[in-house]
Amino acid sequence: MSASSSVSAQPKSSITVRIDRDITALDPAFRGGPHDANVVRAVFQRLAALKVDGTGLELDAAAELKQVDPTLIEFTLKPGQMFTDGFGEMTAEDVKFSFERFAVAPVDGKVSPYKADWAGLTEVEVTGTYTGRIKLSAPNAGLMTVAIGDCSGCIVSxxxxxxxxxxxxxxxVGSGPYQVASVEKQRGAVLRRNPDYKGARPAFEEIRVNFIQDPKTTELALRSGELDFAVLPPSIAEPMRGASGLSVENYPGLAYIWLGINMQKAPFTDMRVRQAVRLALDVDQMLLAGFNGKAPRLNALVMPPVLGYWKDAPVYKRNVAEARRLLAEAGQTSIKTRITILNQPAYQSMALVARALLQEVGISAEVDVQEGGTYWDAGKGEAGKNIDMFLMRFNGKLDPSFLMQWFTSSQIGLWNWQRFASPEYDQLAQQAIRELDPAKRAEIAIKAQQEMDKSAAFVWLTNDVAYVVRRTNVKPAFLPGAIDWQLDKFTPA
Structure with a gap:
């Protein structure tokens, strides 16, 4: 029997999973992204949690959750749910604190970057030890899916x-299936089963969440049996098909990847220059280089499974002559610029193709490859004013407003690295949150995407493809797109 087969055959009381970004903050309101959120969801409870297939909610900390009308939700907690480390029983006061701290009543003035998840929240009224009322100033169509049932709905002490x-x-300090045993910078976290958790007992005693940035290193760890689960790029995952003790499965992606252009940095302040960049690039060629042709092309913000998919979005084809004409008209015949990217093989490959394509129209682009910590700050604050172009990947959810929220004017200096400032877009983003009729909401989302298209600040590339590599004796659990994991629902296969 081979070593890897021997590893697979052993009964498992613990598993090891890979995250590609270092742990930032295991706090629901200040998490750094899915790498944090996947741990957070295992540690904290929510009133109700999204089902694994993404079709709806199932009660968690709540015994009852009732939408009384579009702006009022009532809840009743199950009694006897205890926070770890001796912090006592969960009450409605904890729910109030957890939700209001996002923006309504921030602690020490710290407003959550995820405040838009709770758009419209005015108050959580405590009506009893275990009961309360969530009050909104206006309807929020994505509240159950994006906030209450997901990470922004996690209840802290x-x-x-x-x-x-x-x-x-x-x-x-949570009350969920797992508790954090340790966190180590540049290493990850260790979760251990919470003996006081009142819900279904998770299958594994311990889950090690290892930070491994390099996909190739991740492949070696999977092949050796050191890792049980990872999501990888196609170029790394495909060659692992048939490897002993491993299974490779691919799923439609729910992330969006694009080349962004800073509209407030010369010469990109000129619309014609941005249009020229868009026409100089060949999206299909970039995807072939970055994803071996395995990832589908994306032509607008919202991908096909999500409400508001713009099926008639323009498909821009490379047009060197028109790109040169636009640059000449703008008085820009020799531009020197920079493409900032994360130190990942797919982005490096796409950026090198982009550099060659841009060179042909008179744009000389340096590829600035940065490590995670530096990269994720490159477009923020004052430093963000100096970024030129960049390749970016955002993780999505099954709601158009979640996808749209990062590009409002209020996100400039945070996640809107294009510095895209459109009053029309901002208004449409607000309308999309409040509109409860799905058909009307889809129309609003498409109009918002049309505003983004007019700016020429976005060159959409792909909604990604999720390649899941797992040991054959582990059955993972995740929402569509394999971005949001349910670690407490991982089981032996």
Whole structure:
């Protein structure tokens, strides 16, 4: 029997999964992204949680959750749900604190970057030890899916957050299936089963969440049996098909990848220059280089499974002559610029193709490859004013407003690295949150995407493809797109 077969045959009380970004903050309101959120969901409870297939919610901390009308939701907690580390029983006061701290009543003035998830929230009224009312100023069509049922709906201990302060980011206090045993910078986290959790007992005693940025290193760890689960690029995952003890499965992606252009940095302040960049590039050629042709082309923000998919979005084809004409008209015949990218093989390959294509129209582009910590700050704050072009990947959810929220004017200096400032778009983004009729909401989302298209600040590439590589004796659980994992629902295969 081979070594890898021997590893697969052993009964498992623990598993190891890979995240591609270092742990940032294990706090629901200040998480750094899915790499944090996947741990957060295993540590904290929600009133109700999204089902694994993404079709709806199932009760979690709540015994009852009722939408009374479009702006009022009532809840009743199950009694006896205990926070770890001796922080006592969960009450409606903890729910109030957890939800209002996003924006309504921020602690120490710190507003959550995910405040849009709770758009319209005015108050959580506590009506009893275990009961309360969530009040909105206007309907929020994605509230159940994006906030209450997901990471922004996780319930923290008010006492623990106030006592621990920033320490709560790495020593969180939850009431969920797992508790954090340790967090180590540049290494990851260790989760252990919470013996006091009142819900269904998770299958594994321990889950090690290992930070491994390099996909090739991840492949070696999977082949050797050190890792049980990872999501990888096609170029790394495909050659692993048939490897002993491993299974490779691919799913439609729910992320969006694009080349962004800073509209407020000369010469890209000129619309014609941005249009020229868009026409100089060949999206299909870039995808062939970055994803071996395995990832589908994306032509607008919203991907096909999500409400508001713009099926008639323009498909821009490379047109060197028109790109040169636009640059000449703008008085720009020799531009020197920079494409900032994350240090990942797919982005490096696409950026090198983009550089060659741009060179043909008179744009000389340096590829600036940055490590994770530096890259994720490159477009933020004052530094963001100096970024030129960049390749970016955002993780999506099954709601158009979640996808749209990062490109409003209020996100300039945070996640809107294009510095795209459109009052029309901002208004449409607000309308999309409040519109409860799906057909009307889809129309609004398409109009918003048309505003993005007019700006020529976005060159859409792909909605990605999720290649899941797992040991054959582990059955993972994740929402569509394999971005949002349900670690507590991983089981032996």
């Amino acid at each position: 008010k006492k623990a957050v106030l006592e621990r302060g920033t320490e709560h980011n790495t020593h969180p």
